[in-house]
Amino acid sequence: MDSQRPPLRTLPGRDQFPLLQAQPELIYLDSAATSQKPLAVLDAERDFYTRDYANVHRGSYQLAARATAAYEGARARVARFLNAEADEIVFTRGCTEAINLVAASWGCSLKAGDEILVSTLEHHANIVPWQLLAARCGAIVRPIPLNQDGQIDLAAFHRLLGPRTRLLAITQAANATGTRPPLAEILAAARAHGVTTLVDGAQGVVHDTHDMQALGADFYAFSGHKLFGPTGIGVLYGRGALLQDMPPWQGGGEMIESVSFDGTRFAEAPQRFEAGTPPIAQAVGLAAALDWLSQYDLAHWELHELALQHQLEAGLSLMQGVHVLARHTERAPISSLHFSGAHPYDVAQFLDARSIAARVGQHCAQPLLAHLGVSSTLRLSFGPHNTTSDVEQVLAALAETLDLLA
Ligand SMILES: Cc1ncc(COP(=O)(O)O)c(C=O)c1O
Missing domain, CATH: 3.90.1150.10 (Aspartate Aminotransferase, domain 1)
Structure with missing residues (x-):
């Protein structure tokens, strides 16, 4: 083929x-801040709005079915891009929201004294959510120091990994300097210690590996707008078993199975994490960006x-x-x-x-x-x-x- x-x-x-x-x-x-948009992405959004647009998941009419197919098709397209399963893909507003989702939901399991390792290379989007989480539950954010060149101090990182370490949050490439940390070694060491890992792929997703099986992180977050897609759409990849165990982080429509004042039952992942009307046309635009990228x-x-x-x-x-x-x-x-x-x-x-x-x-x-x-x-x-x-x-x-x- x-x-x-x-x-x-x-x-x-x-x-x-x-x-x-x-x-x-x-x-x-300024492509690190956001990429310019190819015609193929603009056309895909316009075509969707002019031919197939309706709200998703709720309607019984054909138009709603086409919109739902386009939205879920976009999820499948992202899954293929990441070499992951469709139910491991949560659509968010962006990378920032994806990281906040993990902090709010997975972070519920942290206890006072647990440690979160965060590298000093990070964008504030991969620092502040962990600080907010730590303030809520008494966990401790430990910065991974850098050497004089501005690269991760590996010896210090290995020393920081300890029995209380629960999470490692690290970027694939630093947006301020471009520095790529030695991710394979860092993730392998974290895994060997049983530490959950989150990789901020906002910069790396364009050039570095986006194969989740090769990367081996538990969570991976990126924004569509840096990858030639629209603004207002991001992706959280979460390893299947982990995502299924996580509680919802926002409540509303779409994320429930049934609601009553005696008790509400939540939908399976990924819908459990997508409360409210999702960024439908943006997801379609992101899928078009991935199709466009795949020619190159x-x-x-x-x-x-x-x-x-x-x-x-x-x-x-x-x-x-x-x-x-x-x-x-x-x-x-x-x-x-x-x-x-x-x-x-x-x-x-x-x-x-x-x-x-x-x-x-x-x-x-x-x-x-x-x-x-x-x-x-x-x-x-x-x-x-x-x-x-x-x-x-x-x-x-x-x-x-x-x-x-x-
Ligand atoms: C490394 C990194 N992480 C996270 C973000 C946040 O992305 P967004 O503002 O699209 O949520 C950025 C944006 O510049 C970034 O460069």
């Missing part, structure tokens, strides 16, 4: 993205983005006073810069005036930036539509800007 599949395409160009086509001068270097050679795609990152950083190394954060760690195609003698906000404004969209700030990763001794950075993150010419223009604009600000 596979031999009949068309060969994979190498890269989507700007012509796949209506916004980039309409704004030819724009150099978009993602390994080639990553090499392309890493080559652009290399080109950028080689150019930056010739400039005075430009520093790349966590430069010596293995990184996703994200470059986080700070400057001797210029504020990243000023640099970003100059770039914006030249139609270069780059993010500035603390990137919702204050503990990581504090460890690296900076309060904000200019972050450039690549997408498949970026080109060597984009990088040349950014380097020229940065050289000009830093001259002006000097």
